[in-house]
Amino acid sequence: MNETIARVQQMLSLEQFPRSSAYDIEWVSENEMGPNAMWLAEFLSEKMQFSKGMKVLDLGCGKGLSSVFLAKEFGVNVYATDLWIHTTDNFLRIKEMEVEDLVTPIHADAMKLPFARGFFDAIVSLDAYHYFGTNEMYLEEILSYLKPNGQIGIVVPSVLKEFHDEIPESIKPYWEPYLYTHHTPEWWRKLWEHSDQLKVEVADTMPNGYENWLLWDKTLKDAGMLRRSGDVEMLLADDGIFSFCRVVGTKF
Ligand SMILES: C[S@@+](CC[C@H](N)C(=O)[O-])C[C@H]1O[C@@H](n2cnc3c(N)ncnc32)[C@H](O)[C@@H]1O
Known part of the structure; x- marks a missing residue:
């Protein structure tokens, strides 16, 4: 392992995510499509029950970091x-x-989706659900693939305060309409509580979510290991509006 990679591995090994920290940072960074999906999956696993042999849908898995993580860890x-x-x-x-x-x-x-209804013991989605799941109907559709008593859990980029029609001045230079898909945990809770098929157990913000996101993008960018443009400038400008939120529920 060269010196830069060893340093990045050390900087991105967080006490908050001990399991994720054991994975080779070169492999993870080559395959990341956003702030470490293994961190997000580990955060989700604090509130979801995974056991050997369960059938888990990883929706919007990207290059499979979270899928590999869940298979190896659980x-x-x-x-x-x-x-x-x-x-x-x-x-x-x-x-x-x-x-x-x-x-x-x-x-x-x-x-x-090409799956049988009622097929999965659990459904997860990391840094992807906001691309397709912000409308009123999607939860009903996705829940049809889950067994009764099965859990659904997502981690998505979030905001501390809803944008509504007011985009903060500080992030206007970086604004893209897709940022409207970023919501507060309370927004997600309300959306999911519309369903009479689900008991919402958790809707919260990742501790240090903003700091972790910035650390991930900035460390990889500074080391020349970030393959996408990243969000460093926007995160530095917004100074703490963005984070990650986790929403978990159990199907009745
Ligand atoms: C930001 S990437 C995150 C990928 C991965 N979960 C991760 O964190 O590394 C968002 C992913 O959502 C997936 N996605 C977006 N819309 C989708 C859709 N309609 N159906 C399935 N996947 C979708 C994309 O293919 C992409 O891989």
């Missing part, structure tokens, strides 16, 4: 489902991480 069978990423590429990554017996890559649109 021995669950993961259906790693994504729209933008090719299944063969994900299969190669899954094999590289030696979890091909536990993780099945699937190419599908969240709006048109």
